Each structure stands twice: as C-alpha cells, then as structure tokens.
Amino acid sequence: MSNGNGSxxxxxxxxxxxxNIAGVVDVKALAEWAATVPxxxxxxxxxxxxxxxxxxxxxxxxxxxxxxxxxxxxxxxxLHERTFQTATAxxxxxxxxxxxxxxREHDSWVHKDKKAATxxxxxxxxxxxxxxxxxxxxxxxxxxxxxxxxxxxGGIAGIHAALTLANAGKHVYLVEREATIGGHMAKFDKxxxxxxxxxxxxxxxxxxxxxxxxxxxxxxxxxxEVGGYVGNYHVKVRRKPRYVLEDACIGCxxxxxxxxxxxxxxxxxxxxxxxxxxxxxxxxPQAVPQVVLIDPETCIEFKSGKCKKTCVxxxxxxxxIDFKQQEEIKEIEVGxxxxxxxxxxxxxxxxxxxxxGAYPNVYTSLEVERLINASGPxxxxxxxxxxxxxxxxxxxxxxxxxxxxxxxxxxxxCCMYSLKLxxxxxxxxDAEVFNFYIDxxxxxxGFEEFYCKLLSEGVHxxxxxxxxxxxxxxxxxxxxxxxxxxxxxxxxRVRRIPVDMVVLSVGLEPHADADExxxxxxxxxxxxxxxxxxxxxxxxxxxxxxxxxxAGCCQxxxxxxxxxxxxxxxxxxxxxxxxxxxxxxxxxxxxxxxxECSGCKSCLSLCPYTAIAxxxxxxxxxxxxxxxxxxxxxxxxxxxxxxxxxMFQDEQIFAEIEGVLAHx
Amino acid sequence: xANSTSGQxxxxxxxxxxxxxxxxxxxxxxxxxTLFRLLGLQVEELEDWNxxxxxxxxxxxxxxxxxxxxxxxxxxxxxxxxxxxxxCTACFLMLRKTQEYVRQYPSIRQExxxxxxxxxxxxxxxxxxxxxxxxxxxxxxVEQIRAKxxxxxxxxxxxxxxxxxxxxxxxEADQAYNPMRMDELLQAxxxxxxxxxxxxKCCGGSLTGTIHPVGVRLNYIILKEVARRxxxxxxTMCSLCQFNLDAYQSEMxxxxxxxxxxxxxxxxxxxxxxxxxxxxxxxxxxxxxxxxLIGQWFTTPKEVExxx
Ligand SMILES: Cc1cc2nc3c(=O)[nH]c(=O)nc-3n(C[C@H](O)[C@H](O)[C@H](O)COP(=O)(O)OP(=O)(O)OC[C@H]3O[C@@H](n4cnc5c(N)ncnc54)[C@H](O)[C@@H]3O)c2cc1C
Numbered sequence: 001m002s003n004g005n006g007s008x009x010x011x012x013x014x015x016x017x018x019x020n021i022a023g024v025v026d027v028k029a030l031a032e033w034a035a036t037v038p039x040x041x042x043x044x045x046x047x048x049x050x051x052x053x054x055x056x057x058x059x060x061x062x063x064x065x066x067x068x069x070x071x072x073x074x075x076x077x078x079l080h081e082r083t084f085q086t087a088t089a090x091x092x093x094x095x096x097x098x099x100x101x102x103x104r105e106h107d108s109w110v111h112k113d114k115k116a117a118t119x120x121x122x123x124x125x126x127x128x129x130x131x132x133x134x135x136x137x138x139x140x141x142x143x144x145x146x147x148x149x150x151x152x153x154g155g156i157a158g159i160h161a162a163l164t165l166a167n168a169g170k171h172v173y174l175v176e177r178e179a180t181i182g183g184h185m186a187k188f189d190k191x192x193x194x195x196x197x198x199x200x201x202x203x204x205x206x207x208x209x210x211x212x213x214x215x216x217x218x219x220x221x222x223x224x225e226v227g228g229y230v231g232n233y234h235v236k237v238r239r240k241p242r243y244v245l246e247d248a249c250i251g252c253x254x255x256x257x258x259x260x261x262x263x264x265x266x267x268x269x270x271x272x273x274x275x276x277x278x279x280x281x282x283x284x285p286q287a288v289p290q291v292v293l294i295d296p297e298t299c300i301e302f303k304s305g306k307c308k309k310t311c312v313x314x315x316x317x318x319x320x321i322d323f324k325q326q327e328e329i330k331e332i333e334v335g336x337x338x339x340x341x342x343x344x345x346x347x348x349x350x351x352x353x354x355x356x357g358a359y360p361n362v363y364t365s366l367e368v369e370r371l372i373n374a375s376g377p378x379x380x381x382x383x384x385x386x387x388x389x390x391x392x393x394x395x396x397x398x399x400x401x402x403x404x405x406x407x408x409x410x411x412x413x414c415c416m417y418s419l420k421l422x423x424x425x426x427x428x429x430d431a432e433v434f435n436f437y438i439d440x441x442x443x444x445x446g447f448e449e450f451y452c453k454l455l456s457e458g459v460h461x462x463x464x465x466x467x468x469x470x471x472x473x474x475x476x477x478x479x480x481x482x483x484x485x486x487x488x489x490x491x492x493r494v495r496r497i498p499v500d501m502v503v504l505s506v507g508l509e510p511h512a513d514a515d516e517x518x519x520x521x522x523x524x525x526x527x528x529x530x531x532x533x534x535x536x537x538x539x540x541x542x543x544x545x546x547x548x549x550x551a552g553c554c555q556x557x558x559x560x561x562x563x564x565x566x567x568x569x570x571x572x573x574x575x576x577x578x579x580x581x582x583x584x585x586x587x588x589x590x591x592x593x594x595x596e597c598s599g600c601k602s603c604l605s606l607c608p609y610t611a612i613a614x615x616x617x618x619x620x621x622x623x624x625x626x627x628x629x630x631x632x633x634x635x636x637x638x639x640x641x642x643x644x645x646x647m648f649q650d651e652q653i654f655a656e657i658e659g660v661l662a663h664x
Numbered sequence: 665x666a667n668s669t670s671g672q673x674x675x676x677x678x679x680x681x682x683x684x685x686x687x688x689x690x691x692x693x694x695x696x697x698t699l700f701r702l703l704g705l706q707v708e709e710l711e712d713w714n715x716x717x718x719x720x721x722x723x724x725x726x727x728x729x730x731x732x733x734x735x736x737x738x739x740x741x742x743x744x745x746x747x748x749x750x751x752c753t754a755c756f757l758m759l760r761k762t763q764e765y766v767r768q769y770p771s772i773r774q775e776x777x778x779x780x781x782x783x784x785x786x787x788x789x790x791x792x793x794x795x796x797x798x799x800x801x802x803x804x805x806v807e808q809i810r811a812k813x814x815x816x817x818x819x820x821x822x823x824x825x826x827x828x829x830x831x832x833x834x835x836e837a838d839q840a841y842n843p844m845r846m847d848e849l850l851q852a853x854x855x856x857x858x859x860x861x862x863x864x865k866c867c868g869g870s871l872t873g874t875i876h877p878v879g880v881r882l883n884y885i886i887l888k889e890v891a892r893r894x895x896x897x898x899x900t901m902c903s904l905c906q907f908n909l910d911a912y913q914s915e916m917x918x919x920x921x922x923x924x925x926x927x928x929x930x931x932x933x934x935x936x937x938x939x940x941x942x943x944x945x946x947x948x949x950x951x952x953x954x955x956x957l958i959g960q961w962f963t964t965p966k967e968v969e970x971x972x
Contacts, residue, residue, distance in 0.1 A: 352841040470861045472889045 008133050011042040011058065011067040012125070015049035015074035017104055024108035026118040030073070033122055037129055041065050050080050055087035062091030069132045073101040073125050094137030096587070096647065101128045119663075127659030134652045138587035143626050145231035145547075146335030147578045150175065152223055152521075155183020156560055157552025157567040158340035159205050164571035166214035170578060173332055174209060174217045175237055180270075180287035181206055181219065183342050187270070187366060189373040189380070191560060192420040193450040199286055199375075206288040219289060224329065226521055229627050230547030230583055231335045241325035243294035244280075248320035251290030255280055255311035255321065266298045268377070271370050275377030280311055285375050294321070336547045336574040339531055340567065341517060343508040343553040346400030346407065353468040354399060354504055359482055360385040362469055362502040365395075365417060372424050382428045382501075390431050390500035394484045395422055396466045397437040401507030409528060411507035412557040415441045418505045419451055422459045425503075434460040434497055436486055444559060462497070464489045469502050508557040522609070523548055530556045541570040546583065549573050588630035588647040592621050596642035603634035603643060675803060676706035678740055678748045682716050682755035689752060689903025691947025695932040696751050696796055698946050702939040703804055703812065707749065710740055716755040717762075719870060730772060731779040733762035734788045738780060741789035748793050751932075753829035753902040759793045760834045795830050796932060797901055798837035801845040810852040813938040817854035819961030820896030824850065824931070825886065825909070826863050827902040840864070846901060846931050853938035858893040862886050867905040872912060883908050884916045887924050897927040897954060899934060906930060913953045927954030927961075937962055 012034045016022035027045040035043035042061050046054050049072055061067055070088045074080060077100045085095035103121045111117040147170050151162045154176030162172045180186070186206075188198040209215050218239055225236040256278055264276035270283040279299035282292050294302075301307035301323055312321050348356035348364050355362045361384050363371070374380035384390055395418045400406040415437065422433045440461070442451045455461070464486045473479050474496065481498035488495045510529035511517070518525050523543040524532040531554050534542040541549045551567040552558070558566070577583060599619040604612050611627030612634060614620075623634070623643075635643045644650070677700070685693030700707050713736050715721070717729030737759060740748045750756040766773045766788070780787060800809070824846040831840050838845045841864060847857040865886065872879030886909065890898055900906040910928040917923050928951065936946045943949060948962050 352839070358842075468861075472861050473892065474885065474888075 008039045008069055009041045009067050010039050010069040011061045012040050013049055013072045014045045016047045021104050021108045024114055024117045025103055025121045029118060030121050034125060041067060049074050050083050058087045059091035062093060070098045071128045071132055073103045075104040076102050096138045097135050099128045099132040101125050123660050123663050126662060127656045130659035131652050131656040134655055138646055140587055141585045141625060142582045143231050144582050145577045146333055148334045149574050150235055150334040150337045152339050153341035154181030155342045155552060156185045157563045159209055160564045160567035161338045161340060161551050161571045162209055162215055164568055166212045168575055172215045174215055175221045175223060176219045177222050179220050179293050180283045188369050192416045193446040203286045210288050233334050233337060235332050237330045239328040239330060241327055243323055243325050244292050245320045245322055246289060246291050248318050249291040254314050255292060258310040258314040260308055260310055271377045272367050274367055274370055336577055338549045338551055338570045339554055340551040341554040344511050345506040346509050348399060348504045348506050350406055355469040356504060361482055365503055365505045368421055368503050382425055384501055389429055392432045392499040393425050393501045394434045394499040395503045395505060397505045399504040399506050407507055407509055413559045414505040416447055419454045423454060434462055436462050436466045438465055462488050521548055541566055541573055589625045589628040590623050590635050590643050590645040592623055593642045594620050596640055597621055598640050603637055606633050606637050676746055678743055678746045679707040679709045680713055680748055680750045680755060682752040684752045684903045688907045691950040692751050692903050692930045694947035695930050695936050698941045699932045699936040702941055716758040718754040718758045727775055730762050730776050733758050734776045734780055735785055737788035737791050738785050740791045748791055749796055749799055750793055751796050756795050757829045795837040797845055800849060806848050806852045809849055813853045814940040815938050821856045821858055821894055822897050822899045823858050823860040823890045823893060823895035824863055824899050825905060827867060827905040828864055830901060850899060850934060858895045860893055862889050867908045872908050880912050880915055883912055884920050887926055897929055899929050899931040901931055910952045925954050927951055927958050
C-alpha cells in the first residue's frame with residue numbers, strides 16, 4: 001500500500017450540529033468506536049465542528065499528535081468541505097489529505113431509528129477512514145487570465161457592461177448583430193416609471209461606447225466560434241459587409257438623399273415595417289455608429305450592376321461606399337465573456353384569436369412604441385394604418401405570457417409598459433383607453449405609484465383575460481370597429497368593448513437562436529430557453545462555465561433598472577477574475593496513462609467539455625487539465641482502463657466501497 | 665406517407681356512424697358515404713358498434729362514457745388496421761378523449777381495462793380516429809377534389825362554420841382557431857367563401873334543448889353575421905351545428921324581428937354535388953331552411969321536378 005509518507009495517523013471528528021446530528025446519531029458512541037479503528041490516533045465529537053474552536057481543534061491535534069490524515073463526519077461537502085480543507089492546510093497538511101463524511105443529509109435528517117442511524121454512520125465513516133489512507137497531496141493549478149473582455153449583444157445591458165469595464169481600464173470587444181447598438185431600448189420614446197425620454201438617457205451612453213478608447217465596437221457582427229477556457233478564450237467574430245467603410249463615412253447622410261430611389265420603398269425593419277426606408281439607409285437618426293449601410297437585397301447595383309450610383313457620386317472624395325466589401329473574420333483572445341443578447345417579443349400571430357395580421361388596426365406594443373416615438377414613422381403621432389386617429393384604444397395584457405398555449409412565465413415588464421403606453425396614448429390622442437389585465441403586477445420601485453397615477457388619469461381597467469379581438473358586430477355601435485370580447489371578472493359579465501385600435505402587450509421570450517448560441521459558448525439554458533445562472537440567488541450573473549457571465553434579458557425578462565444593475569454585476573465579476581490575474585483550478589482532473597492508451601478515440605466524443613484531444617504523432621489521447629471538470633465520464637468509458645482521475649483513483653474508490661461493505 | 669394510396673389500390677376506411685347519422689344528421693351520413701364512393705374510397709361500417717358515450721353519459725358518469733367508447737375502439741382495432749372515420753363531432757371528440765385520457769391517467773386506464781376484461785373484450789389498441797375533413801384534406805387532397813369535380817358551383821357565397829368539437833382540444837383535422845381547410849376544399853369546386861370570424865364559435869350545443877332562449881340567441885348571432893358578411897348559406901361539418909342553425913330560424917323571426925331563410929348545408933353535400941352525386945343520395949332534400957335556394961343551386965332540371 002502506498003500512502004504517501006510512512007505510517008498513517010488519522011484524526012477523526014464527529015460534529016453534533018446542535019441536535020441536527022446528535023439528536024439521531026449517537027455521536028459519543030461513534031467517536032468511541034472510531035478510536036478503535038487502526039490508524040486512528042485521535043477521535044473526538046464536538047458541538048459545532050465548523051465553528052472557529054472546532055477548526056482550531058483540528059489544527060491543534062495535527063501539531064500535537066503528528067496527524068497526517070483528517071476525516072470529519074458532519075454535513076454535506078457542499079457546505080463545509082472548503083472550511084475543513086482550509087483548517088487542514090492551516091495545520092500544516094495538504095488540504096487533499098482531508099475527507100468528509102455526510103452524516104446529516106445522508107443520515108440523521110432522513111432516519112428516525114437512532115440505533116440503525118448510528119450503525120449507518122459507522123459504515124459511512126469506515127469507508128472514509130479506509131479511503132483517506134490512499135489520498136495524495138495534490139496541488140491546485142493556476143492559469144493566467146487575459147484582461148480583454150468580450151461582450152456579446154449591444155443592448156442596454158451590453159452597453160452598460162462594456163462601459164463599466166472600459167472605465168476600469170480594461171479593453172472590451174462589443175459585438176452586436178444589428179447595424180446599430182441600442183437594442184430594444186433604442187425603440188422606445190419614454191421609459192417607465194419615470195417617463196424619462198429613452199433617447200436622452202441612452203444616446204449619451206451609445207456615443208460613449210463609440211468614442212471610448214478601450215472599446216472596440218463591431219456592429220453587423222456575430223460570434224462564429226469560441227474555443228479555449230476561462231482566462232484564455234479564442235474567439236472568431238464574423239463581420240458582415242456593410243458596403244460602407246466605417247472609417248470613411250462621416251454620417252452626413254447625403255447618399256441617402258441622392259439614392260436613385262426617390263421614394264423610400266423598402267419596409268423598414270427598425271420601425272417594424274410601419275415605415276419605409278431606401279436601400280441605402282441608417283436605422284434611426286441617433287444610430288451608433290453614425291454610418292449608413294446598404295441592403296444588397298434591394299440595391300439596384302447589387303441586383304443588376306447597372307445603377308447610376310448617385311450615392312457614390314455624392315460621396316465623392318470620401319469614397320466611403322464599397323460595393324465589393326467582403327465578410328471578414330476577426331480573431332481575438334479574451335479572458336472573460338459577458339453574454340447580453342437580450343430577448344425577442346412573442347410573435348402575436350401565434351395567438352390567432354387576437355387578430356394580429358388579420359386586422360390592420362391590431363398592433364403590438366413594440367409597434368406602438370415606434371408610433372409614439374418622435375423619430376418614428378409617424379413623427380410621434382398615433383395614427384392608424386387607415387390614417388385615422390383612434391378614439392378608443394384597448395390594451396390587452398399578457399399576450400403570450402402566463403399562457404399554457406404559448407409561454408407560461410410572466411414577462412415582468414408588460415404591466416408597466418402597458419400602463420406607460422396607456423398614459424402616452426391618452427396624452428397623444430385623448431382617446432378612451434381600456435386596459436384588459438389578469439393581475440396588475442407593479443412590484444418595482446415607484447411602480448405602484450405609477451399605477452395609482454394612471455388610475456386617477458381616467459384610464460379604464462377591466463379585469464379579465466381577453467377572449468378574442470374580432471370584427472363581427474352585434475349592433476350598429478360596433479360597425480366598423482374592432483370588438484374586444486372579455487369576461488369582466490369584477491362584475492361577473494361577458495362584455496363587448498368596441499375600439500378603433502388594439503394594442504397587444506406581447507411578452508418576452510428567448511431568441512429563436514438562443515439554443516445555438518448557448519451551445520457555441522458551452523453554457524446552459526433553463527427549460528424555457530433563457531440562459532441559466534449558476535445559482536438563482538447566490539450566483540445570478542455567473543454561468544456554469546467559468547469566465548462567462550450573464551447580463552440583461554438573455555437571462556430572463558426584466559426591466560431596464562434591473563438590466564443595468566445586472567450588467568454592472570457581470571462587469572464586476574469579470575473584474576474579479578481579471579484583477580486576480582489568474583484562476584485556481586481544482587486538481588480533481590483526469591489524466592491519461594500514456595503507455596496503456598491504445599488511441600481508440602472513444603473518449604474524445606464523450607467529453608462534455610471538449611477537454612480531450614488526439615495527439616496525432618503519439619497516437620494517444622491527451623487531456624487538457626484546464627478544460628477538464630473532473631466529471632469522470634472518460635475514466636469510466638475508457639475500454640483499456642488507461643484514464644485515471646485525481647481524487648478518484650481506483651484504489652481510493654475500492655477502499656471506500658470495501659469500507660461500506662465491511663458492515664459488521 | 666405510409667398509408668397513402670398507391671397505384672390503383674384504393675384506400676379503405678372503417679366508418680363509425682353513431683346515433684346522429686341515423687337521426688337528425690342523416691343527411692350528413694348519406695353525403696359522406698356518397699362522396700367517399702364517388703372518390704373511390706371504400707368505407708365499411710364498424711360492426712356491432714354502440715353508443716359513443718357523449719353528452720348525457722359524459723356529464724353523469726364519466727367512467728361509463730369511457731368504457732362505452734373503449735368498446736368501440738376495441739372493435740375498430742379488431743376490424744383491422746384501418747383508420748376510423750367519424751363524421752359526428754360528438755362521437756369524434758368522445759373517442760379521441762377516451763384515447764387521450766386512458767393514456768394520460770392511470771386510474772382511468774385501470775377502470776377501462778378492467779371493464780373490458782370483465783366483459784371479455786380485447787383491450788383497445790392504437791386506432792387512428794379521424795374526421796372526414798381530415799381524410800378529405802390530407803388523404804384525398806384539394807387537387808384531387810378539383811380534378812374530379814364534374815359540376816362547377818353556381819350557387820351563392822358560403823360561410824364555412826367549423827364549430828367547436830372537431831377541432832378543440834384535438835386540433836388534428838385543422839387549426840383550432842382559424843381553420844381553413846373546409847374553405848380550401850370548397851373553393852376547389854368553385855365556391856366563394858366569406859371571411860367568417862365566428863367559424864368556431866358556439867352554436868349553443870344542447871342549450872337549444874335545455875335553456876332554449878340562450879341557445880337560440882347564440883344561433884341568431886351566427887346567422888346575423890353570416891348575412892352581414894354577404895354569405896347566402898352556411899357549410900357545416902357537425903350535425904349538431906347543422907341542426908341548431910337549421911331548425912330554429914323560424915323562431916328567430918319573433919325574437920329578433922329578422923327573417924332568416926338560410927340553407928344550412930354539410931360541406932360533404934356540396935363536394936358530393938360537385939363530384940356528380942345526385943340530390944337524394946346526398947340528403948339534400950332533408951334541409952329545413954332555405955329550401956328554395958337549395959332547389960335552385962343543386963338541382964338539374966330533371967331533379968327539380970322530383971323535388972318540387
Ligand atoms: C414594448 C416594450 C416596452 C418596454 N418599456 C420599458 C420601459 O419603459 N422601461 C423599462 O425599464 N423597461 C422596458 N422594457 C424592457 C426593456 O426592453 C428591457 O429591460 C431591455 O431592453 C433589456 O436590455 P438587454 O440589453 O438585456 O436586451 P435587448 O434590448 O434585447 O438587447 C440585446 C441586443 O443584443 C443583440 N443580439 C442578440 N443576439 C445576438 C447575437 N447572437 N450576437 C450579437 N448580438 C446579439 C440584439 O441585436 C440587441 O441589440 C420594455 C420592453 C418592451 C418589449
């Protein structure tokens with residue numbers, strides 16, 4: 001038997017955990033029994049082993065009795081393995097000479113029979129006492145952390161995270177898929193609950209990103225490939241052609257004016273199809289970068305090559321237009337990554353009984369944000385598709401939220417933005433506004449006050465889930481109107497409310513490609529498709545992949561205040577790693593016994609962390625210690641038994657099994 | 665498709681008429697069988713079938729309803745691996761519901777299996793229960809209907825009314841909220857259908873028998889909108905919808921001060937007519953309302969004599 005350093009001297013400790021353990025397991029008897037096991041030099045029971053005196057006890061015993069192994073029987077290793085490893089290390093031993101036994105969750109909490117529970121505790125302790133003999137003094141590896149950060153998605157979350165990091169002196173790559181940063185917030189006119197102008201608070205931050213010396217901003221770009229690990233990610237970014245040189249264009253917009261298309265004819269994406277743009281355009285006046293782009297699908301030069309190219313003419317010496325621009329791949333090295341890809345709104349056409357797509361005067365909330373916006377397609381006037389001003393407007397809450405047929409979750413922001421839209425529509429049109437709600441949810445700071453304000457403004461609130469939006473009329477007052485049919489649950493009646501305009505308060509959902517993106521970055525999603533945080537309370541911006549953090553709505557629906565707070569937190573977490581300069585890796589990794597490996601490659605595809613590579617010359621498998629998370633899959637799968645794992649060596653595991661089975 | 669027709673081989677179906685096809689919905693049964701014959705599809709009536717267990721049973725003793733349905737499903741399985749075609753939407757829903765509930769709820773499965781065993785009936789197996797709309801749209805197809813039509817529609821505009829039971833909750837024959845397949849099939853034989861938002865609204869069901877004024881009002885709402893949309897008749901696919909809309913038009917006259925005389929047809933009657941079926945074998949002589957229009961639209965000179 002190899003046990004490292006001569007004779008094994010074990011110190012054993014059993015914790016009472018108040019009455020949590022001692023109430024069921026006879027801790028005194030357990031300690032007395034353990035004292036009789038060979039190699040156990042010290043055996044004690046103590047009220048709270050995790051307390052300072054408890055830990056001190058271990059350290060003192062190591063010194064006094066020359067202990068070289070420590071076993072503590074207490075709670076789950078999740079809680080206090082670190083604590084006792086640290087105590088062991090402070091006593092002068094390698095922390096890996098420690099083994100923990102869980103006799104609380106696995107024993108005292110789940111059993112009533114004291115005698116049997118004490119016997120079970122003995123079995124578990126015996127296993128640990130036999131195992132610990134084979135422990136080895138392992139060392140933690142350190143890997144350096146690069147200080148550059150990648151931020152994916154340039155909504156308010158990505159913008160705030162990028163600026164925070166850049167202001168702390170770190171270099172940030174901000175990658176945004178669209179032609180401008182800003183995300184959803186750039187589409188709004190005002191923001192709840194304060195009704196401050198969205199552009200007034202967002203535009204300065206957008207331009208700050210553009211001009212910050214520490215930020216490299218790439219719009220019309222997407223991450224193509226991610227490799228590496230915490231501290232050392234290699235990322236390839238695909239920059240799609242804009243057909244306009246970003247450095248040369250000064251944003252004078254004269255080319256748009258000069259375009260051979262005299263009228264804007266193309267459906268305008270930024271305005272959700274409510275307005276028109278030309279083939280050469282800028283998404284909106286305050287777009288960042290202030291650089292035009294060309295849409296090759298509709299530009300005549302791309303279609304026929306026979307355009308007069310009046311845009312090039314007017315651009316003259318600046319020569320910013322380049323029809324030959326190609327896609328570009330940029331390769332970068334970063335230490336940490338922040339995901340801030342946001343959300344998409346539910347496609348209202350999925351709920352056919354609300355008439356979106358069938359009736360022109362049924363709008364989504366996001367479309368109405370554009371109608372109300374002073375720089376929107378109607379210059380901020382609420383005018384219907386038929387050119388009329390609505391006299392009565394119905395706002396339908398929870399469209400695609402809290403609904404078994406679409407999404408089950410509450411989208412959190414819709415009640416508040418519906419109230420905001422009710423206020424703004426009233427302000428713009430003086431129409432009668434009806435809100436149809438299931439519950440009003442206004443739990444943020446200043447939110448309930450905002451709701452009360454709306455109540456006193458004369459907006460109608462009808463409690464009930466809308467059954468349908470339709471155009472069938474029962475009496476003349478309904479002719480030519482949209483009729484909202486709803487059960488008013490406060491008066492217990494089915495009502496029909498004729499209106500001119502319907503606003504569907506669509507919910508928030510993960511992007512259609514969220515699953516692809518999460519695979520690319522090797523992070524996890526909740527069942528709904530939101531990126532999953534490591535712990536819902538205690539690690540809300542971490543992912544299960546070290547060095548990748550979450551900010552904003554890609555993690556779940558939230559409003560701007562929460563998004564910004566989370567973005568700040570994600571930036572701070574990245575800074576922790578960067579400023580530490582390195583990360584420590586647990587030594588519980590797998591390794592290949594080269595002489596025995598036959599090079600069959602069966603382990604390669606099994607590794608969930610892509611930590612195993614095939615060495616072509618040696619014809620052997622190689623495990624990257626930094627990527628290995630110690631899951632043990634390859635160890636179990638290797639047909640020749642030539643993969644071993646630190647802390648889970650065969651002899652350790654067999655000794656542990658024999659210990660349990662040696663039940664007297 | 666695994667079981668689509670190949671070459672000259674004609675697809676064959678099992679047919680579950682249920683009680684309605686022999687009573688108020690007789691014209692539906694007649695037109696389904698005629699249409700299937702004209703399309704060259706074989707239909708064999710399920711032998712020894714019994715009550716499907718709908719309405720009264722279902723609301724009084726759920727277990728009995730499931731067991732009744734289960735017996736039919738067991739017979740269908742024994743009769744061979746053929747799809748079971750069920751025109752009556754109450755029967756259709758009941759059979760589908762039995763299959764789903766037995767699958768989902770162990771307690772129901774136990775009771776149903778126990779009852780079948782006690783009666784010495786083999787267990788129910790995987791049978792595909794299908795509405796004729798589904799068979800006509802998916803197995804036959806719009807193109808074949810168009811190709812086989814020998815008469816071009818010269819009647820008025822129609823509102824397609826799908827009702828609730830065939831599509832909810834089991835939206836297999838078409839979409840649940842904005843179904844279009846009946847519209848598409850009828851358009852293939854030259855019918856103009858109107859945009860009809862009430863196509864899946866309630867016809868009152870059995871309310872016309874229990875709380876009569878409420879039931880009649882629901883039918884009034886539908887017919888009023890049919891007129892408002894400029895349709896002259898209604899195409900249905902459920903015998904209860906057809907009956908409710910057809911039978912109480914004269915009563916509405918008093919309640920709503922409006923005179924309705926709207927033909928309420930089965931979509932299978934119209935398709936059957938287009939494919940050359942004759943007036944009586946499609947049950948066209950059985951309607952109550954709108955007899956004049958039915959006479960004008962569907963009869964050839966010879967048949968007019970017989971009908972008038
Ligand atoms: C109609 C409506 C009104 C609202 N009104 C308010 C309000 O008044 N007040 C308030 O506090 N909140 C409001 N909200 C909520 C607010 O929109 C969100 O809190 C906020 O937009 C979240 O910001 P984000 O950066 O997380 O996501 P987003 O705004 O969605 O930004 C995500 C960005 O990432 C980009 N992106 C996505 N995927 C990729 C990818 N794979 N690669 C690169 N880039 C990518 C997107 O193009 C986008 O620019 C409203 C929401 C809606 C729907």
